[in-house]
Amino acid sequence: GAGVSQTPSNKVTEKGKYVELRCDPISGHTALYWYRQSLGQGPEFLIYFQGTGAADDSGLPNDRFFAVRPEGSVSTLKIQRTERGDSAVYLCASSLNRQGIAGDSNEQFFGPGTRLTVL
Amino acid sequence: SQELEQSPQSLIVQEGKNLTINCTSSKTLYGLYWYKQKYGEGLIFLMMLQKGGEEKSHEKITAKLDEKKQQSSLHITASQPSHAGIYLCGADDNFNKFYFGSGTKLNVKP
Numbered sequence: 588g589a590g591v592s593q594t595p596s597n598k599v600t601e602k603g604k605y606v607e608l609r610c611d612p613i614s615g616h617t618a619l620y621w622y623r624q625s626l627g628q629g630p631e632f633l634i635y636f637q638g639t640g641a642a643d644d645s646g647l648p649n650d651r652f653f654a655v656r657p658e659g660s661v662s663t664l665k666i667q668r669t670e671r672g673d674s675a676v677y678l679c680a681s682s683l684n685r686q687g688i689a690g691d692s693n694e695q696f697f698g699p700g701t702r703l704t705v706l
Numbered sequence: 707s708q709e710l711e712q713s714p715q716s717l718i719v720q721e722g723k724n725l726t727i728n729c730t731s732s733k734t735l736y737g738l739y740w741y742k743q744k745y746g747e748g749l750i751f752l753m754m755l756q757k758g759g760e761e762k763s764h765e766k767i768t769a770k771l772d773e774k775k776q777q778s779s780l781h782i783t784a785s786q787p788s789h790a791g792i793y794l795c796g797a798d799d800n801f802n803k804f805y806f807g808s809g810t811k812l813n814v815k816p
Contacts (some may be wrong), residue, residue, distance in 0.1 A: 591748070620804060627809075628809070629712075629806030629807050629809050630796075630806045632805065635804075680748075680749075695804070696751070697749040699746070700747075700748055702746075
């Protein structure tokens with residue numbers, strides 16, 4: 588079956604603009620995660636969805652960042668008034684099970700990422 | 707927050723040599739995951755360790771988790787150019803967050 592897909596693969600925008608990044612998880616996966624990865628760093632947790640609800644959004648850096656998953660499948664990460672410091676690769680991952688269920692493997696399947704460049 | 711430290715940050719080895727990458731946590735881990743990432747691509751799951759003292763192998767890669775569940779190592783035997791990439795350890799805190807180390811960049815010289 589298809590893996591996690593993300594669109595666009597690359598996005599170049601100007602400072603102050605609004606951008607939307609899309610993630611299509613693996614069908615049937617209830618958990619969805621967004622990460623941000625800067626050059627030379629590991630992915631940084633942003634937000635976690637269980638179904639339609641954001642179970643944990645504590646990783647979002649500020650209120651310019653927002654994410655939705657209205658039907659429990661596709662998710663959109665929205666960034667308002669972009670700044671140069673937002674430039675990074677935004678990774679999406681999905682997993683079958685929610686976090687914290689003892690004995691379950693919370694293996695996350697990652698998409699290829701969206702490279703965002705803010706000029 | 708839970709931090710994961712990886713060492714070394716980068717590694718260059720001759721093809722055929724063995725190597726080890728380490729991942730250390732400041733707190734007891736619930737689950738420890740190893741991923742591999744190639745430039746411009748997403749992360750590829752390698753292995754998951756959950757029990758103290760656990761060891762898993764896949765082809766020429768072996769991962770171990772210590773008894774205290776605070777340190778993990780990834781060992782590659784007889785490295786090949788196909789092993790080149792960035793190796794990341796990740797951990798969950800049994801709730802919602804998932805943390806990654808900063809990665810170890812591996813180059814294998816033919």
